[in-house]
Amino acid sequence: MSPRRRRKSQSAAPSEEEVLRILEKWGQSLTEQILKNRYPTLEIPVRTLSNTIWDKKRKILVLGPKKARRSFFDVGEAKRFMQTVLMLSIIVRARREGDYPTIRDLYYTGKHTIYYVDEMGRRRSEETWNDQRESNAVIQDIEVATGLLREHMGIMHDAKGKIVGNVIIRSKGYDIDLSRLGSGAYAVPPNVDKLEIRRVDADYVLVVEKDAIFERLNEEEFWRKHNCVLITGKGQPDRSTRRITRRLWEEFGLPVYVLTDADSYGFYIYSVYRSGSISLSYESERLATPEARFLGVTVTDITEYKIPRNYIIKATDRDIKRAQELLRYPWFKESKAWIEQLKLFIKKKEKVEIEALSGHGFKFLTQTYIPEKIKQRKWIV
Amino acid sequence: MAARLSSRREKFRGLSPAEFFYKNREIAGFSNPVRALYQTIRELVENALDATETHGILPEIKVNIKPLENDHVFVRVEDNGIGIPPTEIPIVFGRVFYGSKYQLRQTRGVFGLGVKMAVLYAQITTGKPLKVVSTQNKSKYEYEFEIQIDIAHNMPIIKNMAIREKTFPHGTIVELITEGNWTLARRKIESYLERTAMIAPYATIVLEELDSKKEYRRVSKVLPPPPETGKYHPKGADLELVKNMIRRSKKSLTLMKFLMENFDGVGKKTAENFLTWAGFDPETKLSKLTLQDIEILVRKMKEYEKWRRPKPITLSPVGESLLKQGVKRILNPSYVTAVTRPPSSFGGNPFIVEVALAYGGNVPQSDTPTLYRFANRIPLLYDEGADVSRKVISSIDWSIYKVKFPAPLAIVTHICSTKIPFKGVGKEAIAEVPEVEKELEIAIREAARRLRRHLSKLEKLYEVKRRKTIIGKYIPEVSRALAYVSNLDEKVLAKKLQTMLEKDIKTRGVINVPAA
Structure with missing residues (x-):
């Protein structure tokens, strides 16, 4: 089989020099405001649900046009302003000195005590930030305001994604063949954009929700037998897992199939791969895979594949509530198939795990279910 | 009170007035050694005030108290009043009698009976005579008397008398030894004098005790106009x-x-x-x-409903300005306001309500407003819970006036009338007469509205000051961060931001803010 031809990426990452230049320019604009005796003011796109828009054409969640003005001379915003420029200076320093701190490193580097005398003349002190939530929030502010992802800024995080298949990547000058890892798999690094994907020889990408299923399929060498790339994000996927999935789809035109449990959480995980998450909608353009297909397990599979009763679990109230929420999401709402699935789920109040397919024998999943569903185009979108 | 005493007198025709009063001493407030000592001081101080302020003299009153053995207490009260003619001294202190009451005006005491009760009580409990020294402005001499009362015949007995060249221009000194519990009465007496000093800022009052001396120097030389005499309505x-x-x-x-x-x-x-x-x-x-x-x-x-309203000429309110000075002198608040209402009447009796409100400063924090009550310039110390002022204050929702308890809030109420509507015989609580209650509420609410305006202003000032702190404390951090990113000297940015902040605060119109 011949390797996939590479397409031009619409979401290529900026170079390190470009990143530093953008960050410095942003800081410089604030400095200039001060030098011109104007109240320094940041403009930051609003990251709330009300400013999250479903882009029908591109089928991804994007940030709306609403921007918040954060002036240093606004009593309610002064601290957040200080935190933002403090974080900016730490990131700029890391870029200038070629460091790759984690978000926790950034939290500790910026955390210190400010001493001051209050309006009643009392000596007081406060921390620049009290917990990592605060420092993480300003990192996100900087991302949306500059249009740079934190991976581009050289900020590391726990990466938990795994990938295996007929793919050759190049990282730090080494070629790595992802089909020659034995029983292991390649751990997706935080900054996927620093990887070069040199060669892809596969028909599709199979994303599985659960690590255990991934391990099983890898051990059986499912990807070799069915000529696909196997990926897992171990539950809710992190940014780098989503990014590499998107790159395989965008740059190599591979169809992407997602396999999760048949419950509200599984459905939502699919939706994150496909359309992006609400809290990180500004990243969707780089992370979402709008054409991802939901292979299963669907609610109708429970009857269609005659899953034995002892594998069926009663859905909790929270499951049902979550499913009702999903029904209101635009990308589910505009899909007849999904409305049908979710309504059935709410009605029957039944859920199953992927492992339920083992009710028909351990080989049923790999030998029957997955190939049959792909071949018969029984996925839903 | 007048009517009740008069009609009782008829029933007790067999008793001399002195006997009658001794037997009914609780009516005059001499029910136990603590109350009696308090009442004695009160009667003597009120007489001293009536002898001075009513006659246009700025009061200078010295009170001296020494506990002796066997629960006996030496009391001396000295004033710079008009003095008493020598011929009247024995009668004034040594004979219980009814004054004529066809003329009417606001006075501290009624009939001058109280002081005779004090004398009577001292005589019964310790057997010691009363000593009076008095001189008038026009006289060259001062007269000293030692007097006891012949209770059965209601006549003064002059034990001793002396005349000498006077040693002070005018005034009266009264000394007596009475039974009393100084330890227990002390706090009440001190607080009585403190409150008297509050309602009479033009008076200098000195309290000398065994081991301490407390002096309230006058803070004003203005006397409120004395009441005129008038007729009954x-x-x-x-x-x-x-x-x-x-x-x-x-x-x-x-x-x-x-x-x-x-x-x-x-x-x-x-x-x-x-x-x-x-x-x-x-x-x-x-x-x-x-x-x-x-x-x-x-x-x-x-x-009859068509009488003309009673004329208030018989009343002498303290007035807003003096009242404020008095409150400042005692409570030293950061804010004080006073309201003197126009005259009103109940049942033919004219009355005027005055209210002062003090906030912050040395006013103690408390869960309800601290109340200082006065009737005809007499402090009321007992039975506060039964008083109409407390009732009105409790009925007000203070949060609408921006007061959050515990708060440093004190309220002074003064009711002056030719007939104070006291509750019961103790004369320590004012009854809930609807007309009085209404006037009190109007006055207190008016004062409270002024307080709210003051607090709003303070809040705004405080807000600006807070703004300066909040923005100011982040300037070094912001300057350092942006200076690093832009390769600039952080001092340049810090100085710019500091100047901008100063300017910003100035446009908000505040330089110095008093602490709340």
């Missing part, structure tokens, strides 16, 4: 009073003339209209009236 008269008036009048007087001469706001027309309405012939001679006629007359006088 027909609605406020009672049967005993009218009977006495008739007894003292010419019997040939017509009923109409009698009303016109003896009552406030009654002219020819008013008298005629009333008498016709009440079913009397205006030309009836007083000599023709039967006791029953008089009873009907008094009842009709109370029922």
Whole structure:
């Protein structure tokens, strides 16, 4: 089989020099405001649900046009302003000195005590930030305001994604063949954009929700037998897992199939791969895979594949509530198939795990279910 | 009170007035050694004030108290009043009698009875005579008397008397030894004098005790105008009073003339209209009236609705300015305001309500407003819970005036009237007379509204000050961060931001803010 031809990426990452230049320019604009005796003011796109828009054409969640003005001379915003420029200076320093701190490193580097005398003349002190939530929030502010992802800024995080298949990547000058890892798999690094994907020889990408299923399929060498790339994000996927999935789809035109449990959480995980998450909608353009297909397990599979009763679990109230929420999401709402699935789920109040397919024998999943569903185009979108 | 005492006197015809009062001493507040000592000081101090302020003299009062053995207490009160003519001294202190009350004005004590009670109580409990030294402005001499009361005959006994060249321009010194519990009464007495100093900022009051001396120096040289004497309002008269008036009048007087001469706001027309309405012939001679006629007359006088309002000339409010000075002198608040209401009346008695409100400073924090009550410039220390002022204050939702408890809020209420509507015989709580209650509420709410305006202003000032702190404390951090990113000197940015902040605060119009 011949390797996939590479397409031009619409979401290529900026170079390190470009990143530093953008960050410095942003800081410089604030400095200039001060030098011109104007109240320094940041403009930051609003990251709330009300400013999250479903882009029908591109089928991804994007940030709306609403921007918040954060002036240093606004009593309610002064601290957040200080935190933002403090974080900016730490990131700029890391870029200038070629460091790759984690978000926790950034939290500790910026955390210190400010001493001051209050309006009643009392000596007081406060921390620049009290917990990592605060420092993480300003990192996100900087991302949306500059249009740079934190991976581009050289900020590391726990990466938990795994990938295996007929793919050759190049990282730090080494070629790595992802089909020659034995029983292991390649751990997706935080900054996927620093990887070069040199060669892809596969028909599709199979994303599985659960690590255990991934391990099983890898051990059986499912990807070799069915000529696909196997990926897992171990539950809710992190940014780098989503990014590499998107790159395989965008740059190599591979169809992407997602396999999760048949419950509200599984459905939502699919939706994150496909359309992006609400809290990180500004990243969707780089992370979402709008054409991802939901292979299963669907609610109708429970009857269609005659899953034995002892594998069926009663859905909790929270499951049902979550499913009702999903029904209101635009990308589910505009899909007849999904409305049908979710309504059935709410009605029957039944859920199953992927492992339920083992009710028909351990080989049923790999030998029957997955190939049959792909071949018969029984996925839903 | 007058009516009640007078009618009782008839029932106790066999007793001398001195005996009567001793047997009913709780009426005058001498129910136990603690109350008695407090009451003694009170009566002497109030007499001293009446001898000074009423006559245009700035009061200078010295109180000296020394506990002796066997629960005996030495008390000396000295004033710079007009003094008492020597011929009257024995009668004033040594004979219990009824003063004439056909003329009316606001006074601290009624009849001057209280001081005789104090003398009587001292004599019964310790057997020691009273010593009085007094001199008048025009006299060259001062007169010293040692007096006791012959209780059975209600006569003064002069134990000793001396005349000498005077050692002070004018005034009176009273010394007595009475039974009292100084330890227990001390706090009440101190707080009584403190409150007296509050309502009388023009008075200098000195309290000398065994081991300490406390002096309230006057903070004002202005005396409130003294009350004028006036006539009774027909609605406020009672049967005993009218009977006495008739007894003292010419019997040939017509009923109409009698009303016109003896009552406030009654002219020819008013008298005629009333008498016709009440079913009397205006030309009836007083000599023709039967006791029953008089009873009907008094009842009709109370029922008649078309009398003119009582004239308040008999009243002497402290006034907003003096009241504020008095409150400042004692409480040292950061804010004080005072409201003197226009005169009003209940049942023919004119009255004026005054209220002061103090906030912050040395006013103690408390869960409800701290209350200082006064009636005719006398501090009321007991029975606060039963007083109409407390009732009005409790009924107000203070949060609408921006007061959050515990708060440093004190309220002073002063009611002056020719007849204070006391609750019960203790004369320590004012009853819930609707007219008085209404005036109190109007005055307190007006003061509270002013407080709210003050607090809003303070809040705004505080807000600006807070703004300076909040933005100012981040300037070094912001300057350092942006200077690093832009490769600039952080001092340049810090200085720019600091200047911008100063300018910003100035446009908000605040430089110095008092601490809340």
